[in-house]
Amino acid sequence: MRLTRRAALAAGLATLAAPSLRAQGRRLDILSHRVHQGVLTGGAAGDLTEAWRRANGAEIAWTTADIGPLQDRLLREASLPSTDFGVGYLLNSRATADTARLLEPLDPLMAAEPVANFEDIAPGLRDAMRLGGATVAIPVRQGCNGLFYNAAMLEERGVAPPRSFEEFLEACRRLTYRPSGGAPVVGLVMTAALAAYPVMFARAFGGDFITADFRVIPDAAAMTKAIAAIRGLFEAGALPRSYATTTNEDQVTWLQQGRAAFAILPFARHAQLNRADGSRFPGRIMVTEMPVSASAPAGTQMASVVEFWSMCIPRNARDKRLAWSFIREMSSPAVTLGSARNGNGPVRVSTYSDPAFVADNPNAATEAAALSRARIPFPAFPEASRAEAIFVEEVQAAVLGRKAPEAAVTDTIARVRPLLPA
Template sequence: MQYKANTFALTRRGFLGTALGGAAALAAGPSFAASKTVNVLSHKVHQTVLGDGGNDLLADWKSSKDADVSWTTFDSNPLQDRLFREASLGSTDYSVGYMIDNRPTSQIAALFEPLGDYLAKDPIEEFDDIAPGLVKGMTVDGNLIGIPVRHATQGLFYNEALLEEAGIGAPPTTLEELVEQAKKLTFTSSAGTPVVGMVLASDLAVFPVMFARAFGGDFIDGDFKLVPKPEAMETGLSVLRDMFEAGALPRSYATTKNDDQVTWIQQGRAAFTVLPFARHAQLNNPEQSRYPGKIKAIEFPVSANLKGTTPMSSVVEAWAMVIPKNASDKELAWSFIKEVASKRVTLGMALNGNGPVRVSTYSNPDLIAKNPLAEIEAKVLAGARGAFPPFPEAARAQGIMLEEVQLAVLGRKPVNEAVAAIIERVTPLMPA
C-alpha cells in the first residue's frame, strides 16, 4: 500500500496503513489537506509515470479542484482481484481503478460505470486521437467502461551487430525471411557466445498468436470465433516447430520465461525476440547490455503471401481507467480521468516511460528525441489488438492453447492434432 505523506486526508483503509507509513508522514512535517481526495487503485507504474513525488503532472489539476490523489498499488494480478472485489461491495472508497483490457467480461463490466454519457456531457480532449483498438478493447456489450491510459505493443527486436556478423544486411520483411535469418543466426558469434536465432517464452499466448496472425489466422478473433483459420494456425505452429528442430529456438524453450528473453538479447545469446517496444531503452542500457545501441526493433512481419494485402495485427496489452459503479464521487473521478487522458499529460507520461495511447503523441519532437522507435510504434499501434478478447473462461482457454502449442513445438504431438485439440478443448469454454 502506498501512503501519501503530504496530506492529512485519511480513508478508513489509509488509517490501517503500516506504522512505518505513519512515521514517514510525521517526518514529512505538517501540510494543508485538500478538501477532496481521489482514491486510486493501480499498479505502481501508473503512479510513477505521473511524476508523483516530483514533477507532478497533476499539480495544476489538484490545485484547480482543491483535490489530492491517494494511491494504493499492487502487482497486476492482485490489483485486478482487489479492484473487482471493491467494485462488488455495497460501496467503495476507491473512485478510480486501473484495469487490464483482457479482464472485462460482461459480468465484470457490469460493475463499472458506462462512460458514454460522461464523454457526451464533459468530453475528453480529442478522444478520437486515442488508438481505436485500445478503445474497442474496453468496450463491452456496446458500452465503453474504461479510458485507455497505457499500452505495451509487441515488436520484433533484433541485434544489428549479430546480423552484420552473419552477413545479413537488413532485418526481415516477411515471416519467411525471419525464419531464414533466425536459422542462419543460430551460430557461435565472434565473441565465442553460442547464439540462437530467436528466443521466445513458452508460457505467453502472445507468441503463437503472433505467428498465427502472420499467416492470416488467430486464436480467438474479435467476434469470438475460435481458431477462425485452422490452416493458418497450423502453419504458424509448424514454423515454430521447424525453428525448434533447427536449433533456432532454445533447447530450453519449454521453460523459457519473459525475463529470459530480455537477458538473452542483452547478452547476445539470441538474435531475435518479440517484446513490447517500450523495452528498447532497457535492452540498450549500457549498464546491462553488451550491445548498447545495436538492439533495434521493427514491426513483426507477415507471410510473403500476405505482404502488401493484409496488414499485421500485432498483439497489444493495455490498461484503462475505470469508475466503479459503487464509487462515491464519480464526477471527481471523471475529472481525474479526463486530466490523465489529456494530450499534455499523455505526453508527460510518455516522456516518463509510459506507452502513450494517443497516436499524435508519437509525432512530438521531444518524444521522438527520447524514443527512436516512436514512428514505427505508432504505425504498429494503429492496427494492434489484444491476444484474445475477454470472456469468463479466458484464462483456462489460454492455458489449454499453450499446453497444446508446447506439445506441437516440441514435437510431442502432430501440429494438426494439436490445433484440433485446441478447438475441441476450448470450444466448451467459449461464451454462448
C-alpha cells in the first residue's frame, strides 16, 4: 500500500488534532479528605457526582490527604500564581482572615447562580464562613456534639434523663458507683485536651470562650461556674482520675464498656456506640442535647459545639465557573440528603425531616434542633491554637485543684487577650 503525500498530510493533521480534541474534555481537580470523596461517590445513595459530570461533560480528579497535610496543601496551592485545583475542602478552624484572602469571594457567584435554599444550611455554619463581609466557603459536612448516656445504667440507678444542667450534674454523681462484682463506673468521661468541652459547660450558663467578634470570656461569672462544675465532678470522683490524659477515643470505649454513664460526643457516633460487636449495651446508648442551667439568663438555649468542613474555590483557580457549578450541585438539598445516606453529617436542617432519613436515624429531631443553634467552639485566627492551649491549661489547673476557678478565668483572659486579632 503506497503512502501518498495527501494521505501523509491527513495523517499528520489528525495526529496534531488529537491532543486538541482531548483537551476539549473538561476536568475538575478537587483537593479533599478521602471521606469527602467517599460520601459523594459511594454508599446507599450511589455516586452523587454522576449527573453533574454528564451535564457538564467533565471528569473529576480527586487528590486526597489527611487533615493536616490537606489544609497545608490547600493554602500552599492557593498562594501560587495559579493552581490546577478548582475546589478545596476547608476545615472551620483554618478559616482565618488571612486564608480568606486566598479564596474566591462567593457572593457574586451566588448572586448569579444561587445555592438552592441556602438559608436551610445551619446558620452557625454559614456565619463562620463569612469573613471580611464575604462568603468564602459553603459548608458541606458537620460533626455536632450531643450528650450521650447509657439508658440501662440510668434505669438501674433510678435516674431520669436530665432536663437541666443541675440535673445533669446530680445524675453524674449518682451514676458514680461500683456495681456488684464489676469495675467502677464514673458519671462522666471527658477529655481535658480540647476547649470544646469546657465551652459546652460555659454555654450551659450563658457564657463562652471567645466570641465571633473576638471578645475573650465575655461573661467571667458564667465561665467560673462552668469550671467550678467540672472541678466539682472531679472532686466527687464523677470524672476519671485519668481526666488529664483521657482521649476522645477513650470516651467512646468507656461508654461502650459501661465504665461511664455520660459522654459528650458528635451525634454521628450513635451508630458506633450501639454496635453489637463493639458495645456491651447495643441499642441502649442514647443521645440528647446538653441542657442549660436554671441559673442561665432567661431565654438561654444551648449552642452545641460543632466542627465542620466547607468547599471553597482558590482565588487563583483556572475555571471558577466549573468549580462553582460543582459546589452548587453538591450543596443542593438532594445531594445533601444523598451524601447523608452515604454517611455524611448533613449541614441542612431540612435533611433531618426527610421521612426516609428519619426512619434510619432515631435521633434526627434531636440533632436537627442542636444543629440549628450550634456554633463553632471559637473563631479561627492565627493564634487560635495557642489560645486554646492556654485555656485548656488553665481549666486543667483549676479542675485538678492547683488554682481557684476564678483565678483560672482571670489568667485565661490576661493570657489570651494579647493573642486576639486587633
